[in-house]
Amino acid sequence: MDPISLIALLGALVLVFVVSGIALYGPPKTRRRRDLPPTAPDLTDPHRGPGTDTLEAPPATAPEVEGEVVVETVPEVPARELETPTEPRTRLAKLRARLAKSNSSLGRGLLSLLSRDTLDESTWEEIEDTLIMADLGVDPATELVDRLRERVRVLGTRDPQTVRDLLREELIAVVDPTMDRSLQVERADSDPAVVLVVGVNGAGKTTTVGKIARVLVAEDRSVLLGAADTFRAAAAEQLATWGERVGVETVRGLEGADPASVAYTAVERGMQEGTDVVLIDTAGRLQNKKGLMDELGKVKRVAARPLSPEHDSLDEVLLVLDATTGQNGMQQAKVFSEAVNITGIVLTKLDGTAKGGIVVAVQRALGVPVKLIGLGEGADDLAPFDAAGFVDALLAEQ
Template structure:
C-alpha cells in the first residue's frame, strides 16, 4: 500500500521541483534587471583579455586629450576661424648682371688662359721666324678660332710687329689685345631684345641640340631678367623630355616666375608656345622665354617643326609683331661641330644671338670668333660653371682681357 502510494506521488514531486527551479530563475533575472536599472556595475568577466587579444571598447567612450607640441625650430601659425594656412616660399635674389660679369671674367681667365699665354710667349721671342709664325697660327687653330680668322690675325700681327720692332711684353700684349678685339668685333649689337612692344611682351625662343644645356640656360636667363626688374613668363615647349617641364618650373619658382606647361607628355610643343605667349599678354609680362626641345641638326622633320613652333608662337601677338629674339645655345666644348650646328639652325629660325655654355671647360675660346664670323650674329651670353648665376652678358673687351690676363 505504501509503495503504491509513493509511486503514484512521484509525478507530483517532479512537477513541484521543476516549478521551483523556474520560479528561482525568474526571481534571479528580475533582481539582475533591477540592479542594472539602479546603475550597479556589471560584474567583471571570469577571465581578462590576454596579450594580443582585442579589447572591446564602446565607440562612445571618452578619449584622452592629446596636446600637439611643436618641435624645436617649427613655426606655428595662429589661424582665425575659417582661415586657411598658406605657405609662401622664399624667393632667391639673383646676382646683378654687372657683379656676375666680373666674377665670370676671373673664371674665364683661369680656364682659357692657355691661349693668351701661348700667344704672348711666342710673340715675345727674340726672333720671329717663319716657324714661330706657324706655331702662332697652330695655336689659334687649336683654340677653334677658324682658318680664315687665324690666317688674318697672323698676317696682321706680322706686319705690325715688323713695324713696331720690339719684343717688350707690355707692348706685345697691347698689340695682341687690339687685334683680338677686332676679331671678336665689338661693333656687334649684343643687347638682348627684351623691351615690350606696345601691349605685347617680347618673346625669346631658345633653341639648340640635345645636351647643350638649353633648359638650364632658360632658367638662368630668367634670373638675369628678374635681376633687371622685368616680369617674365616661361614656356615649357620641350614636351619630348619628361623632366624638362619640371626642371624649368623649378628654375622659375625660385625667383617667382610662372611656367606654362602641358599636362600631357609628348604634347604639341607649338601649342604650349602659343599658350605661353597668350599668358604673357594677359599678365602684362615683359618677356616670354620659350624653351624648345633639343633636336639634331640633320633631322629635317624636327627642324621643320621648330619653324612651326616659331610661327604658332607669333599668332597671339599684335599684327606686325614677330619674335625678334632667337637664341641658339651652343656647347663651347664641341668646337667646330658646334659651328656646323649653328649654320643649320640659322637657316631654319633666323638666329639672332648665341649663348655659349661650358666655356669654362675648354681652352678653345676661339669658338666665339669662329661662330660669329660664320653666322654674322653676336655671342650675347656666356656660361661659366654650374651655379645659378653663372650666366652673364658677353663683351668683346672683357673676353679678350680674360684671355690675356
C-alpha cells in the same frame, strides 16, 4: 471519484504550483538580444569618449564642391624664400676671373711666341696654328696674324708690353666690339617680349633658360616660362624648378603634346597677364633630323600668332652652343640658323680648354653676336658677353 472531479483537482494543483513559483523566483524574465560591443571612440576627436553615439565631422576638413569638380581646401604653407641673382657686374667679374684661369694657355702661348728673339716665318706660322687650334677659324686667324705681323714690322718694336698691347687690339677687333649684344626683352605695348631658346641636347639649354629668367627677375621684369620640350618630362620638371626658385610660373603640357601648342599658350597667357617677357624652352634637336628641324620652325611660327599685327615676330631666337664642341658646334649653328633665323648666341662651358676662338668663328659663320656666356653649372654662371673683357681674360697674367 468521477472524471470531472479528478480534472478539477488536477487544475487546482497546477495553479498552486504556478503561484508558488512566482512567489519564490519572481516574474519570468523576457528574452533580450545579445548585447553588441560598445562603440569604439573616435580618436580624431579629443572630446569623444566611450559611449558617445554621434558627433558631426569638423566642417573645416570638408571639401568645397564647385560644379562637378571637387576642390580640396589645402592649408596655407609659408612662402619659400626666393633666390636673388648677384649683380651683373659681380657676375661678369667672376666669369672673367674663371675664364682667365682656365683659358690662360691661349694667351700665354701667343705671348710666348711673340716674345722670341726672332719673329721669323716659322714663328708666325706657329702663332696662326695656335689661333686655329683655339677654334678661331682659318680665315680669322690668317687675317689677325697678317695685321699683327705688319704692325710689328712697321713699328720695329720687340718690347713685350708693346707687342702684348698690339695683340690685344687685334684680338678685340676680330671679336668685333661693334655688335649689339643686348637682349631684346622690352615689352611692346600689349605684347610681351618673346624669347625662343633652341639647341641640341646636352648644350645646357633648359638650364640657360632658367638662368636668363633669374637675370630678368633681378631687373624687376615679370617673366613666364614655356616648357615646349614635351618629349622629356624631366625637361619640364627642371624648367619648373628653376621658375620656382625665382618665383616664376611655368606653362607646360602633357608629355608628348604638340610643342607648338605649348608655346602658343604661353605667349597667349603672357599677353593676358601683362607679362614683360615670355621665355620658351624647346626640345634638343639633332641637327641632321630634317623633320625635327621643320617642327622647330613650326614652334617659332605658332608662338608668334597671338602677337599684335605690328609685332608679329619673336624678339629673340637664342641658340645655345657648347663651346667645347668645336667645328661640330659650327655645323649645328648653321643648321639651326637656316631653320629658325638665329638672332643671338649663348656659349656655355667656355671654362674648358683654350677654345675661346669659337666666339669669333660662330659670329663669322652666322653673322649674329654672342650675347651671353656661361662658365659653369652655378646659378649665377651666366653673364653678358663683352669683347674687351673677354680678350683681357684670355691675356691675363697668372
